[in-house]
Amino acid sequence: MSNQQYLSVSALTKYIKRKFDADPHLQNVYIKGEISNFKQHTSGHMYFTLKDEKARLLSVMFAANNKGMKFLPENGMKVLVKGDISLYEAGGQYQLYVKSMAPDGVGDLYLAYEQLKKKLEAAGLFLAEHKKSIPQYPKSVGVITSPTGAALRDILITIKRRYPIARIIVYPALVQGNNAAKSIAKAISMANARAESDVLIVGRGGGSIEELWAFNEEIVAESIYDSDIPVISAVGHETDFTIADFVADMRAPTPTGAAELAVPHLNEILERLMNRKNRLTRSIQEAVNFERTRLTRMERSYAFRYPHKMYEQKLEQLDKTMDRLGRTSTRYFMKKRDELNQLNDILKKQHPEQAVQNAKDELQQHAKVLRRAMEAIYRQKSQQFVHVTATLSALSPLKIMERGYGLVFAEDETLVKSTQQVSKGDKIAVSIKDGTLECEIKEIKERIEP
Numbered sequence: 001m002s003n004q005q006y007l008s009v010s011a012l013t014k015y016i017k018r019k020f021d022a023d024p025h026l027q028n029v030y031i032k033g034e035i036s037n038f039k040q041h042t043s044g045h046m047y048f049t050l051k052d053e054k055a056r057l058l059s060v061m062f063a064a065n066n067k068g069m070k071f072l073p074e075n076g077m078k079v080l081v082k083g084d085i086s087l088y089e090a091g092g093q094y095q096l097y098v099k100s101m102a103p104d105g106v107g108d109l110y111l112a113y114e115q116l117k118k119k120l121e122a123a124g125l126f127l128a129e130h131k132k133s134i135p136q137y138p139k140s141v142g143v144i145t146s147p148t149g150a151a152l153r154d155i156l157i158t159i160k161r162r163y164p165i166a167r168i169i170v171y172p173a174l175v176q177g178n179n180a181a182k183s184i185a186k187a188i189s190m191a192n193a194r195a196e197s198d199v200l201i202v203g204r205g206g207g208s209i210e211e212l213w214a215f216n217e218e219i220v221a222e223s224i225y226d227s228d229i230p231v232i233s234a235v236g237h238e239t240d241f242t243i244a245d246f247v248a249d250m251r252a253p254t255p256t257g258a259a260e261l262a263v264p265h266l267n268e269i270l271e272r273l274m275n276r277k278n279r280l281t282r283s284i285q286e287a288v289n290f291e292r293t294r295l296t297r298m299e300r301s302y303a304f305r306y307p308h309k310m311y312e313q314k315l316e317q318l319d320k321t322m323d324r325l326g327r328t329s330t331r332y333f334m335k336k337r338d339e340l341n342q343l344n345d346i347l348k349k350q351h352p353e354q355a356v357q358n359a360k361d362e363l364q365q366h367a368k369v370l371r372r373a374m375e376a377i378y379r380q381k382s383q384q385f386v387h388v389t390a391t392l393s394a395l396s397p398l399k400i401m402e403r404g405y406g407l408v409f410a411e412d413e414t415l416v417k418s419t420q421q422v423s424k425g426d427k428i429a430v431s432i433k434d435g436t437l438e439c440e441i442k443e444i445k446e447r448i449e450p
Helices: 010-024 106-123 150-162 180-194 218-226 241-248 255-262 266-299 307-349 352-395 397-402
Strands: 027-042 048-050 056-061 078-088 093-103 139-147 169-172 199-206 231-233 406-409 427-432 435-439
Touching: 010 078, 027 199, 056 078, 093 106, 106 218, 106 241, 139 150, 139 255, 150 169, 150 199, 150 255, 169 180, 180 199, 180 218, 199 255, 199 266, 218 241, 231 241, 231 255, 352 397
Parallel strands: 056 093, 139 169, 139 199, 199 231
Antiparallel strands: 027 048, 027 078, 048 056, 078 093, 406 427, 427 435
């Protein structure tokens, strides 16, 4: 087989790409699908997949084509696209090269409006805490709008009619077209830099959403949010709501309404001042009359007519008070003196020296009682001793021996009480009153009991 029968991959791919590019049915095709795997490269190119229930199509939208889009595609968003089908040679994949894109179901401007509104709301630009108060009596009012528009005419007429003393400063700006947003933002920055206005009116007359679109741009919203001067938005008619209306410190339904909100009505102020002046005059007159009446009453009072009597009465009251004070103080000090004496008595009774004396007295009493008790016991015991001594003396063997009796002891010094304890020839001792007789038993005679 010859090598000429084989094609290189690049040659075949290039051939197929030419087929794709030459097919008129693959150019300017209109496709509806859902976006997935969306990714925007730092170069601005968008890469995503268009899909439906049965198929997927790789797609790319280069930055040159998506630069003017009002909205940012998202995953899950259904879109209508227009583009060419071609082959990406390096990957060998066919894909859709999108040239334009629009949301499927809603307009792209409306979608962009909703996306920016959601973004700025999340960033906190709509929070009420960031709203500045509109000055009640501004000296100067700045108006940012087209110098040739009807809105400026309505604003000027309204302010001059209501509050001609206010100074009106117009900051011309484009309010429609591609450069309108930058022009409005620049005018707001200029007004803040010059700091010659107390309040700003930013707006224009009515129109379509495309004509009002500059007030839905992020650059205008950020300029209003960053403004140090309070901003009243006045865009279109009452039913038109723009992003500028949400960021502004106050929204007016129309430019004429903005002028009415920016300045008060001078005639109403003058009328209000006149009413207040009248009320103040009446109040002062009433106060003067009241004080005059009070002064007259005071001048007619007893104190003013007879001041010396008042003085004398006070002197008398003083004397009585002094007497009452003297009696009261005397009773008071006497009572305190009695209490002091009582306390001294209590203190003396509780004094250690007195306690020692009391203890000594008590000791002496106890000593007397003890001595009397001991003397009684001594007498009682003496009597008992005499009685016992007499009894013992009566029972003493010596007393018996004095009557002629004696005690017989054996040789072992035991008392002999029976003839059975001794034998003939035993030595015995007979103790009598005045001595002892050493004897020998020669004969033992038994006593015969009668």
